Amino acid sequence: MRIGELSERSGLSRDAIRFYEKTGLVESHRSPNGYREFGADAVPWLAYVRTAQRLGFSLAEIAAHGAELREAPDSAAALSALFAEKLAVVDAKMAELASLREELAERAGAGCPLSPDPLRSTFGGRPI
């Protein structure tokens, strides 16, 4: 598929896709006329990129992950290790998010009294 179709299907701008290609986040080969040609894989891959990005991973990190995937010896064991590693990163983020959530949940619960300065009562105890 060419860049226009990928743009529509991924919801990313053409410029963004070209930028991603330049930074190694997505691959393409070129038609004889010089047009980029993307595989069908590009669509879910870009969706993954967006999700990971929204969750606070930089494009560099995501690109590194993609490169590792591509370069990994194609053995189940090696790939399992790779994914386990990423899993740990995601789990760490989830834990952070959980503690943030907890802090908020405490406040949202049945009318807890609040001091004149909400911050004091909210974050004065255990720092998040």
Place this chain on the structure above:
Amino acid sequence: MRIGELSERSGLSRDAIRFYEKTGLVESHRSPNGYREFGADAVPWLAYVRTAQRLGFSLAEIAAHGAELREAPDSAAALSALFAEKLAVVDAKMAELASLREELAERAGAGCPLSPDPLRSTFGGRPI
């Protein structure tokens, strides 16, 4: 406390703190000599800011949340609503992260067969 101490205690640079103050992320009053004076609350608040930031919230969003907290009518009901709202945002992020995690966990599990192109097998089915 002055900016140097807050910098040490929060792990943020003086410049970053001054920048945060300029954008309304943290408040201070001034000593007669013009020095910024921060309350003890600033330390846990800045820790919260950093955590939220790492999790993909922009400084503008965090500042808005802080402002809402400060401006909220000091009634338990209003604040509960405020926190419940933030809670929903955090929960949405957790859900995204969970689906990312699931995708990774599937791969990391006992040797699942992989096609020549790992991406196809990883993301070819349901886009994340």
Place this chain on the structure above:
DNA sequence: GTAAACGGTGGAGTGCACTCCAGGGTCAAG
């Protein structure tokens, strides 16, 4: 054959979140 739709490149510009000066005032210790 020409117009519209699509593609290419290079480079400038944008917004965010800082970082790094330069130039200068404040304050406690020696």
Place this chain on the structure above:
DNA sequence: CTTGACCCTGGAGTGCACTCCACCGTTTAC
């Protein structure tokens, strides 16, 4: 009274992640 640690402001610069633009070639439809 000077030295050093600390603070101020304003402005320039940086890295990331794009976005916009001008100018040009290609392909498709009429």
